Amino acid sequence: YHFRALQYPYRTPPACFQGMFLVSLPYAVLHGGYWSVIFVVIVAFICCYTGRVLITLPDGVRVRASYREIAEFVFRSPPRRHGGERRPPLRKALMTCILYLVLCGDLMLGCFPRASSASPPGVSFFCLLPCAALTSLRHVSWISFWNTVTHVIINCIIIVYCLTRAAHWQPQKVQFHVDINTFPISVGIIVFSYTSHIFLPTLESNLMDKSRFGLMMNWTHILSAIFKALFGYIGFVTFAEHTKEVITNNLASEPLKVTVNVALVVKALCSYPLPYFAAANFLESSLFSGWPLPSCWNSTGDFKLWALLPRAALVLFTYVIAITVPHFALLCGLIGSFTGTMLSFVWPAYFHFSLKRHSVSCFVLGLDLLIIGNGLAVRLRRDVC
Template sequence: MFIVSFPYAVQQGGYWAIVAMVAVAYICCYTGKILVQCLYEEDELNRRQRVRSSYVEVAEEVMGKTLGGRVVNCAQIIELLMTCILYVLLCGDLLDGSFPGLINLSAWIVLSTFFLLPCAFLKTLRSVSWLSFWCTVAHMAINAIIIIYCLTKATEWKFADVQIKIDIWTFPISLGIIVFSYTSQIFLPTLEENLIDRKKFSCMMHATHIAAAVFKAVFSYIGFVTFGHNTEEVITNNLPTQTLKIIVNVILVVKALLSYPLPYFAAVDLIETSFFRGRGVTVFPVCWNEENELKIWAILLRFGLVLLTMCLAIWIPYFAILMSLIGSFTGTMLSFVWPCFFHLRLKWYRLRWYEKAADVVIILIGFIFGGIGIFYSAHALSRAIKGLPVDPQNSPIPVAPKIVKPLP
């Protein structure tokens, strides 16, 4: 969904952002595979046995149930809820760009949230999967429209606008956006468990990450050179005619609304598993009654969760910067640091020296990317809230008042 902000990432990071799209895809493909390896142990006959079923169980095995489970659970819930916030914010941003001046951004966000309230009644992944299917159909249509338009402007492409040097104030923002877009480790244990042939998991990871890296790099580069330095945070707002912009943005809004249920349902499931399995096991009572129906207070809590994402979207209306901050925080930990750390702890005596070295290097990269990204994204968010440019170097330079000497 967030590929519509990738041309903006190229604006912020130049050619280095495109390099990062490929490099991060490679790293996330690798960490996804080793995370799934941590679900298995080998018996005396070297036969693989699946002894763990989730990211949280791997963390509990390494860091203990008290610390490991809670830390990873918290990171996953934050990542999923922040994704929900970004979908709501994206809906408001797209509608505001399509109908400027009609109502303000906050009102568009509230209106979009109204259509998301039925998510509180979701019970199974079957209904979520159908929504995700139509979301994919809408996404393919949007990508086709944008790429075709950009290709019609090929003679006007602004190749010189793509910077080669690294701007330390803007590159970490694009890096955070890129890391966030590849964060799929939360879903991989469940995905691998449901494969018909689990031996093809690695093949699937290679195919999907190669396809994602190639498409993201090409799409973002073509999108940026088409609009140059005028590239918006959401590229569809750059479309020339208001009619075309409205058509594309409305389809994107539908796609964002259809994308919301998956992270929302996953977040609700994690919250219920962690806090609502009954007193004595967890802090709060069970959300379901004997007839497998949600209790009234549980439905109200789910409504409250939807409204919480709406309020936070209104409070922080900076789509790309917020996405960068999330990617730099939870994204680097879930996709870089923890999979490698757990892999080293669980498989140390079975790993070759270069596999250990690769894990250590990725952990270091994760901490570096995360630390730099959090600092600069938070700094950019602070400046954006104050109405200042993200890059301090682009801030207007105050001019000293001219001193006029009085006539003698």
């Protein structure tokens, strides 16, 4: 699917998260059993549905270029007076940046267990400081593309390793009953692995052939659900109760584990610029656009030199949070249940219900309400836990 050439880096990058958090799906099956596998399929259906309706207005014409613009249209509120609709996408982008740093720490500690827990994120921080000078959308898009190719190769390596241990699989360890106190972590990880809704409006607005957006959503979610369900199940039956938060740390071959972990660390570092770029654009358009603070850009559209300081501070902020909460699966589940359900379940279904309630069937309206209710239930359950 072809994209228009974007000339000015003021909008959210037209790409989705690359699926780095797939490595925690076997850990989700550890806590959720067969229900986690079932939820992989259910969440794929819900996210596909909400992703498609997110960009559809009452007249059927897609004219909104960002998640924020859709929210402003629904609430009929100017962005500077009511900035609340900006916060969930911004929070999601920042938390994704933090998770990449935490993932780097877990992967490196799996290779070098004697290292300090703050050392790997510290090295990552210095490697990511150049992101403060990243203003080219094309560079981010190309990095994201090659990250996806690399991750597919790494996933295939993990699958092949698990298949070589098929004689030692323990399918009897996959249970139907779940612990209600730990199951929300599994649901959160699954939800988070699908949350790319903050990028979908921009993605669709930059497609040359917009009529194929629905087809693309259907096939990507179908294939994603099949692969994620198999990956989570096969990964768990291979290592059973010894399954770790990041499955690559379970690899018995030390050279293979180190090679795969280092490759994933490099990929995580290269994946960081995408959500970072989105978060930086949100903040710059909200704060540094001439009101309430001076603009980041001069009259010719070039980035001002002093604007690198708040961007560097943003990298530092994600590093501080990463070393404060160094538990990848727990943080991933928390963000998925808290922010992911709102961005992927509640708000898209609410937008569709508000805009289409007079023109769609009762079944569709009931489906919207069911998705909203389930999203709120997952979030409230996460808050209680």
